[in-house]
Amino acid sequence: MSVDDSAQVARLDVYARPFIPYSLKAVNEAPVSVLPSMPVRWIDFPAYVNSFAGTSLLLADPPPADLSGQQGPSPTTNAALSPDGTSPIAAEESQELRATGYHMHFQHALIQEAGALQQECEDHALYKVPLGKAYRDPRPDMYSLQVPGLRELSLRIEIGDIVQLRPLHFDAWGEILRIPHIFRHDAVVWSIDRLRETLTLCVYGLLPRSMLFNACFSVQAGRLGALYRSVLGIQKALQGGDASWTRSMLFPEEADGSLQRTLNRFQVRVELEDPLLNYEQIRAVDTVLTNDFGRVPYLISGPPGTGKTKTLVELALQLVSKQKASHLLVCAPSDPAADTLVQRLSKHLRPSQLLRLTAPSRSFPEVPDSVLPFCYVDGDMFFLPPLAQMMRYTIVVTTCRDAELMLRGRLSNADLYSLEKGVLSMLHPEEPAPRPALHWTGLLVDEAAQATEPEALIPLSVIAPPQGYESNEQPLPLFVMAGDQNQLGPRTASRTAAMQTSLFERLLERPLYRLHPLARSKQSGGVMRPLRESMLPILRPPFANLIRNYRSHPAIIATPSSLFYNDTLEPEASSITSLLPWQGWKGSRWPVLFACNTGPDEIEQDGGGWYNNTEAKMACQYAFSFLQLGLVQAGEICIMSPFSAQVRVLRKLARHPSYNMSAVSIGPLEAFQGLESKLVILCTTRTRDRFIEQDVARGLGVIHEPRRFNVALTRAKEGLIVIGNPSVLENDKHWAAFLSFCHRNGLWEDEAGKKWEMAASNAAVVSKMERQLVYQMESEADRAQDAVIGMRRLGLGRDEDEDIWQSGMAAEAVVQDEDGIEYEDGIGHEDVPSS
Structure with a gap:
């Protein structure tokens, strides 16, 4: 449906839910008899714990597994319940998070998240949809359901979740019959095919x-329950009499740091597993190994392409090699990020040393072949290894959320300490009370800025020392996080600050980090200042600032460096010039192009999302032109849009026989976080500004969304093309800076017959990297000119064109001689009065 300019349309809610006939809605409101289906296999945690410990040797049992008391993920459709299954408590979100009231702060946020998740499920409800036999599954009770949005992860669903199916009955005229009482099938998700956007459901008692x-989806109570239990556990630890470690990890203060009084000459004191680490990366690894920065979290701030994961992998390998009794828990917010960690660690560790702990809710096809040997499988599902085997792993890699498997399996430091102490005391009652060392010696979290704080608390609870342990004066666990708070944060259903602010970001805002003289925000002129003697004494910085970008051409990261990283990024990427022969680059011919498009944006009927046909054609034509020249392979091109409707239009057009570009990566912006492509084409899609406020309210689009803007621009390695309407984009200060960069360097393509003029108020400051690019370009031009002149002086390189050039210069000399301009070897200069 095209959006016109009338005031009436401007007042419409373009994101209103699609219209559903009352006859269909009435089916969901009728009384039902529930027919359950066979649940997926799950871990029997009590049986697992009983295989190695009696309950008398462990701490008190944790809270119930989930809201329903069932094993595995389970549903709840009552969003009014708080995450622990009790009635909601009227609580207000505190403006400033403190140790006191920590639980109440996040309880309120989790209640709001539960409500938003329920709304999300309702928005994805399907009406009058067919159910077919499962794809390549011969089992009799297996059926397939097509679910739009699975590919883009817009619907959160996992193996073991419940999908409520209500059958529809029709009369002879095809009208829906109103039956006073119907059967509802609680189907269970047995597999997920995101590429085909299809669920495989187990449905019992289905009459064809x-x-x-x-089809109605359900809130995953297991997910919310895990978050809530982590908050409760941390609150209990904060209230304990011996809780300085937990408090210093969540609320570090200057007193928890370490004071440096002298300048120390830095020396590499370890044999690196990766000899290609740069100075900042080596310094970060060495600082954590020496552990002289105090009892606080160590934060590695890594902008795009600066090697956060590379640094964390080296640190993990050094920690386990330095101390043979070291056992690390390494986490990431997502499965793909955790898989990447395993793939890099696997080059140095054997499957007997490295475990990829994977939840049973993950299907085997989703796990890369290179990662599977490091997973523990019991029968047909991922499982917890037996205790003896679990204790032999030096590194366990899992997601922040799946670390709950270790808590429920009683494999946390607190439980293992209690078990070991209890067994030793029971076997040797005559000996003094034993003081075992902690099993888990550290926690490393990669991409930490993408995890909610309650998610980060789950692995933190695994390594937290038990009550009373700190008085033993034994080593305490390390806590290291690497991330970038200027890119996309946690993916949440609600937009509350408590859920959207990661622990990594919150810690960086504390004075210990933010006000430190060596913090990135304190640097000026785009230069990271070294520590000077005049600055002593000073707190040893419990952070590292990575600054060397190994991903992108300098022109691509010049604007993000200036806007988000205090102009501190240094370009270090190599082999980034293969796309420069493309004739479409303009002006300075750097591999960046802004292409103007004012073609109308349109919205799918019933609020399906925004799309722009003109933009889609432009994007496909650009991609096709690179392929025709053979400059890039189809799989090395990424076309992204912030709107799912535009993604669908792009995919359909790219598959058209005139292009045949099905191998080109096309998807929503969020899908490319953490990834990179040789060529990125960004479709901003919105060419009119009347509904941008609604976009912002829902966290959509790339206008007034600085983190989305940053992610979109920093995925490209060798070429970046942005398509949009500058008159709309320039109202966003971040976009205005990028437009200014492109415009003043000629990296610009106007529409035919139109010329855009940049407003004087949008003239941005020229960044350090842009100045370097301009200087390099001018220097190369000067060297080329000097080389030509030198050859002419020697009489080399002369051809017919050169002779014509020389004749032209001689003629010009005769003309200019009358104006007092002398020439020497063809080079002109004005007469200078003699002294």
Whole structure:
């Protein structure tokens, strides 16, 4: 449906939910008898714990597994309940998070998250959809359900979740029959095919009549329950009499740091597993190994392409090699990020040393072949290894959320300490009370800025020392996080600050980090200042600032460096010039182009999302032109848009026989976080500004969304093309800076017959990297000119064109001689009065 300029349309809610006939809605409101289906296999945690410990040797049992008391992920449709299954408590989100009231702060946020998740499920409800036999699954009770949005991860669903199916009945005229009482099938998700956007459901007692159903999805109570239990556990630790470690990890103060009084000459004191680490990366690894920065979290701030994961992997390998009794928990917010960690660690560790702990809710096809040997499998699902085997792993890699498997399996430091102490005391009652060392010696979290704080608390609870342990004066666990708070943060259903602010970002805002003289925000002129004697004494910085970008051409990261990283990025990427022969680059011919498009944006009927046909054609034409020249392979091109409707239009057009570009990566912006492509084409899609406020309210688009803007621009390695309407984009200060950069360097393509003029108020400050690019370009031009002149002086390189050039210069000399301009070897200069 095209959006016109009338005031009436401007007042419409373009994101209103699609219209559903009352006859279909009435089916979901009728009384039902529930027919359950076979649940997926899950870990029997009590049986697992009983295989190695009696309950008398462990701490008190943790809270119930989930809200329903069932094993594994389970549903709840009552969003009014708080995450622990009790009635909601009227609580207000505190403006400033403190140790006191920590639980109440996040309880309120989790209640709001539960409500938003429920709304999300309702928004994805399906009406009058067919159910077919499962794809390549011969089991009799297996059916397939097509679910739009699975590919883009817009619907959160996992193996073991419940999908409520209500059958539809029709009369002879095809009208829906209103039946006073119907059966509802609680189907169980057995597998997920995101590429085909299809669920495989186990449905018991299904009678093959019309095979048309209403399908409703459920809030994953297991996910919320895990978050809530982590908050409760940390609150209990904060209130304990011996809780300085937990408090210093979550609320570090200057008193928790370490004071440096002398300048120390830095020396590499370890044999690196990766000899290609740069100075900042080596310094970060060495600082953590020496552990002289105090009892606080160590934060590695890594902008795009600066090697955060590389640094964390080296640190993990050094920690386990330095101390043979070291056992590390390494986490990431997502499965793909955790898989990447395993792939890099696997080059140095054997499957007997490295475990990829994976939840049973993950399907085997989703796990890369290179990672599978490091997973523990029991029968047909991922499982917890037996205790003896678990204790032999030097590094366990899992997601922040799946670290709850270790808590429920009683494999945390607190539980293992209690078990070991209890067994030793029971076997040797005559000996003094034993003081075992902690099993887990450290926690490393990669991409930490993408995890909610309650998610980060789950692995933190695994390594936290038990009550009373700190008085033993034994080593305490290390806590290191690497991330970038200027890119996309946690993916949440609600937009509350408590859920959208990661622990990594919150810690960086504390005075210990933010006000430190060596913090990135304190640097000026785009230069990281070294520590000077005049600055002593000073707190040893419990952070590292990575500054060397190994991903992108300098022109691509010049603007993000200036806007988000205090102009501190240094370009170090190599082999980034293969796309420069493309004739479409303009002006300075750097591999960046802004292409103007004012073609109308349109919205799918019933609020399906925004798309722009003109923009889609431009994007495909640009991609196709690179492929025709053979400058890039299809899989090395990424076309992204912040709107799912535009993604669908792009995919359909790219598959058209005139392009045949099905191998080109096309997807929503969020899908490319953490990834990189040789060529990136960004479709901003919105060419009119009347509904941008609604976009911002829902966290959509790339206008007034600085983190999305940053992610979009920093995925490209060798070429970046942005398509949009500058008159709309320039109202965003971040976009205005990028437009200014492109405009003043001629990296610009106007529409035919139109010329855009940049507003004087949008003239941005020229960044350090842009100045370097301009200087380099001018120097190369000067060297080329000097080389030509030198050859002419020697009489070399002369051809017919050169002779014509020389004749032209001689003629010009005769003309200019009358104006008092002398020439020497063809080079002109004005007469200078003699002294």
